[in-house]
Amino acid sequence: MSTTTATSSANLRIWNRLRRLPFGNKIFSQAVCFKAPYFRSVHPTITVLRPGRCEVHAPNRRSSHNHIGTYHAIASCNLAELAAGMMTDVSIPATHRWIPVAMSVEYLATGSTDMKATATLDPLPEVGEEPSKLTVPVEIVTADGTVAVKAEITMHVSPKRR
Numbered sequence: 358m359s360t361t362t363a364t365s366s367a368n369l370r371i372w373n374r375l376r377r378l379p380f381g382n383k384i385f386s387q388a389v390c391f392k393a394p395y396f397r398s399v400h401p402t403i404t405v406l407r408p409g410r411c412e413v414h415a416p417n418r419r420s421s422h423n424h425i426g427t428y429h430a431i432a433s434c435n436l437a438e439l440a441a442g443m444m445t446d447v448s449i450p451a452t453h454r455w456i457p458v459a460m461s462v463e464y465l466a467t468g469s470t471d472m473k474a475t476a477t478l479d480p481l482p483e484v485g486e487e488p489s490k491l492t493v494p495v496e497i498v499t500a501d502g503t504v505a506v507k508a509e510i511t512m513h514v515s516p517k518r519r
Contacts, residue, residue: 365408369447372406386413389443396439399432403443409481411444413474428468428505433497434460437508440476441493445512449484452517455491459511470500476510488515 371388375381383402390397399421405412413436415421421432438457445455476495491514497506 366447366449366451368443369406369408372403372447376406389439393439396435399435399439401436401439403439406443406447408448409444409478411440411447411476413440413443415472415474417469417471425467426469428472430462430464433464433468433472433474433506434462434508436472436474436497437462437476437495437506438510440474441495441508441510441512444476444478445491445493445514448478448481449491449514453484453514454517455512455514457510458490458513461509463507464505465507466499466503466505468497468499468503468505472500472505473498482514484514486516488513490514 372385375385382404386401386403389403399415400418401413401415403411403413415436421429423429438460442457449455474495474497476493478493482491491512493510493512495508495510496504498504
């Protein structure tokens with residue numbers, strides 16, 4: 358793959374503008390959930406967004422619990438996909454698009470606190486004119502720093518249609 362240089366994504370430009378405002382990260386997070394409503398189910402707040410990194414916090418809410426009162430496995434997957442998707446969006450050129458095509462998840466501990474998902478890529482991917490796969494690692498931790506979930510989300514990345 359060859360490296361493609363392009364302008365930053367619209368999401369990154371909006372994030373950089375809003376994050377300086379009071380409650381700007383909450384406004385941005387709500388806008389993301391308006392565009393992709395299923396993410397709203399975990400009440401996320403994006404707190405860090407830059408090429409190669411996205412952090413998303415989710416409060417400990419009963420609506421995100423399973424039958425034993427801990428953070429639900431699928432709520433964790435939802436949180437992981439949001440972090441991976443937003444990080445991918447701001448890490449690839451604006452000339453490209455992405456879609457998740459696979460996810461592997463390890464449930465390492467239960468969580469009964471607020472959760473934080475962190476998606477990271479270092480180094481940033483090289484993106485060319487041919488479609489490619491990009492695997493994004495995501496770690497979800499409890500409020501005390503215990504790693505509860507590790508996920509890998511595979512993204513299909515390809516040039517946008519012109």
